[in-house]
Amino acid sequence: MHALAEHLGQVPMHSSEPLIRKLTSVGPVTNRDIKVLDCSHEERAPAGADLFSEGDSLGEVLFLRTGWAHRYRLLNDGRRQIVNVLVPGDLIGPFTPTAKQFAATLTPSSICRVSRADIARRMGDCPGFSAAVEALIASEFELLAERTVSLGRRNAKERIAFLLLEVYERLRRVGLVNGNSFELPLTQEVIGDALGLSVVHVNRTLRALREAKLATVGFGRATIHDLATLADVASAGEGSQVPAEEMTGIISLR
Amino acid sequence: MHALAEHLGQVPMHSSEPLIRKLTSVGPVTNRDIKVLDCSHEERAPAGADLFSEGDSLGEVLFLRTGWAHRYRLLNDGRRQIVNVLVPGDLIGPFTPTAKQFAATLTPSSICRVSRADIARRMGDCPGFSAAVEALIASEFELLAERTVSLGRRNAKERIAFLLLEVYERLRRVGLVNGNSFELPLTQEVIGDALGLSVVHVNRTLRALREAKLATVGFGRATIHDLATLADVASAGEGSQVPAEEMTGIISLR
DNA sequence: CGTAGTATTGACACTCGTCAATTGGGGTGG
DNA sequence: CCACCCCAATTGACGAGTGTCAATACTACG
Numbered sequence: 001m002h003a004l005a006e007h008l009g010q011v012p013m014h015s016s017e018p019l020i021r022k023l024t025s026v027g028p029v030t031n032r033d034i035k036v037l038d039c040s041h042e043e044r045a046p047a048g049a050d051l052f053s054e055g056d057s058l059g060e061v062l063f064l065r066t067g068w069a070h071r072y073r074l075l076n077d078g079r080r081q082i083v084n085v086l087v088p089g090d091l092i093g094p095f096t097p098t099a100k101q102f103a104a105t106l107t108p109s110s111i112c113r114v115s116r117a118d119i120a121r122r123m124g125d126c127p128g129f130s131a132a133v134e135a136l137i138a139s140e141f142e143l144l145a146e147r148t149v150s151l152g153r154r155n156a157k158e159r160i161a162f163l164l165l166e167v168y169e170r171l172r173r174v175g176l177v178n179g180n181s182f183e184l185p186l187t188q189e190v191i192g193d194a195l196g197l198s199v200v201h202v203n204r205t206l207r208a209l210r211e212a213k214l215a216t217v218g219f220g221r222a223t224i225h226d227l228a229t230l231a232d233v234a235s236a237g238e239g240s241q242v243p244a245e246e247m248t249g250i251i252s253l254r
Numbered sequence: 255m256h257a258l259a260e261h262l263g264q265v266p267m268h269s270s271e272p273l274i275r276k277l278t279s280v281g282p283v284t285n286r287d288i289k290v291l292d293c294s295h296e297e298r299a300p301a302g303a304d305l306f307s308e309g310d311s312l313g314e315v316l317f318l319r320t321g322w323a324h325r326y327r328l329l330n331d332g333r334r335q336i337v338n339v340l341v342p343g344d345l346i347g348p349f350t351p352t353a354k355q356f357a358a359t360l361t362p363s364s365i366c367r368v369s370r371a372d373i374a375r376r377m378g379d380c381p382g383f384s385a386a387v388e389a390l391i392a393s394e395f396e397l398l399a400e401r402t403v404s405l406g407r408r409n410a411k412e413r414i415a416f417l418l419l420e421v422y423e424r425l426r427r428v429g430l431v432n433g434n435s436f437e438l439p440l441t442q443e444v445i446g447d448a449l450g451l452s453v454v455h456v457n458r459t460l461r462a463l464r465e466a467k468l469a470t471v472g473f474g475r476a477t478i479h480d481l482a483t484l485a486d487v488a489s490a491g492e493g494s495q496v497p498a499e500e501m502t503g504i505i506s507l508r
Numbered sequence: 509c510g511t512a513g514t515a516t517t518g519a520c521a522c523t524c525g526t527c528a529a530t531t532g533g534g535g536t537g538g
Numbered sequence: 539c540c541a542c543c544c545c546a547a548t549t550g551a552c553g554a555g556t557g558t559c560a561a562t563a564c565t566a567c568g
Binding site: 155156197198200201204 | 523524525526527
């Protein structure tokens with residue numbers, strides 16, 4: 001990395017980066033569009049760092065350049081529900097000027113901040129960027145609906161199988177899967193809080209999946225041994241499996 | 255109603271209408287903005303009518319002018335998860351050009367269709383309208399996150415209490431609550447499918463709430479007898495209770 | 509006055525949560 | 539380099555919350 005660039009808070013980006021891959025995966029994005037990110041503030045955060053809290057008014061949007069994070073809500077008796085687990089390349093949020101959820105890192109991460117004003121200003125010259133952001137939000141929406149289905153109608157085994165496949169697919173899209181194995185720096189507690197399960201039950205279920213030779217999870221990694229069968233378990237559901245993603249914002253005003 | 259207008263598919267709207275109330279509740283909307291709706295196609299649908307299905311490409315967005323509806327997903331073994339229950343004035347969707355969920359009415363309804371192209375075209379002269387739509391989507395997003403918390407971390411009693419309060423609040427905003435009682439044309443099966451519970455358990459829980467003199471649900475109506483206590487039950491959760499809504503789209507490019 | 513869908517209730521099974529104790533790994537200070 | 543500590547992972551035992559099955563009572567509507 002260029003020391004000067006780093007000193008200025010501007011680290012050059014490469015097309016192999018998850019964030020760039022992610023953006024280009026949802027539609028045509030030019031170098032010019034990506035510049036919006038290049039020019040922005042960039043910073044590192046250790047594991048477990050708070051990124052924003054419920055009620056915060058940021059004026060910016062955060063992207064996860066490297067590392068893992070999560071967005072969550074708390075109940076006043078301490079229960080936590082993770083709304084989404086964020087992998088490299090993901091849009092962290094917040095989705096509204098004042099955040100309605102908490103966000104924190106799970107591993108040491110590199111965060112990219114872009115001011116909302118900037119995005120708006122660039123709508124004219126870098127339409128690809130705001131369109132990409134719109135698409136990212138749309139897929140976040142989709143993910144959330146899918147999680148709702150899991151929590152409402154799938155049992156523990158199905159939920160975990162589904163999560164593994166979902167993460168597998170998301171990582172694959174940004175080039176972070178090698179063969180049938182990928183990094184998964186989630187504690188069982190995090191998995192539980194994401195899927196509405198207790199740590200103990202996550203552990204039991206993980207063991208069941210391992211004994212059934214479907215997948216092995218642990219040591220910060222996950223390995224899928226039998227993708228087909230795992231998919232069967234995962235989606236006793238999924239009606240019509242709508243294909244990939246479209247380059248369309250929510251409701252896409254286009 | 256004017257026979258002529260009806261014949262043309264254009265029914266004049268009044269400010270007392272839930273749909274108009276809903277739009278104005280999220281921000282400044284002018285008569286001109288509302289015209290976008292006036293000019294659009296309007297139609298009636300009986301109870302249980304399908305509005306769109308997973309995979310459909312509509313080219314339009316639907317609004318629920320009167321009546322109740324729901325958006326849902328199906329698992330291939332028949333399990334259903336209702337993603338959201340829609341009350342008069344709600345934006346039905348779909349949120350993406352090709353729908354990723356099913357939508358159907360629950361009661362006889364009046365539906366308003368607006369073409370996406372039209373919304374885009376009006377962005378210039380009726381900015382208030384597309385801004386309002388953006389805000390509606392943002393609140394839908396918020397609702398979905400909240401439902402996720404319910405399904406993941408609340409028990410049956412809390413979920414139902416929460417649903418009652420949520421619907422109460424949504425109806426209140428569009429002027430459909432009289433005192434502590436409101437219409438609730440949901441079968442226990444629908445409630446169950448929305449909250450990830452079985453019909454039987456919904457019934458049991460409803461009875462418990464009734465016996466605790468918190469709320470009575472039945473005969474297409476709900477009555478809240480003890481709002482304060484019900485709220486206590488509902489949200490063992492809700493950290494900081496972020497206030498009302500802001501006139502800001504998701505990420506609001508403004 | 510049927511017929512069908514909805515609401516209710518009881519009995520019972522099973523998934524999943526809670527409690528508590530133990531193990532295993534990875535870091536840290538002596 | 540070892541002792542210690544803390545956190546994550548495991549496991550067993552037990553109980554609470556929910557689902558399932560099945561029978562019965564309503565209600566609405568044609």
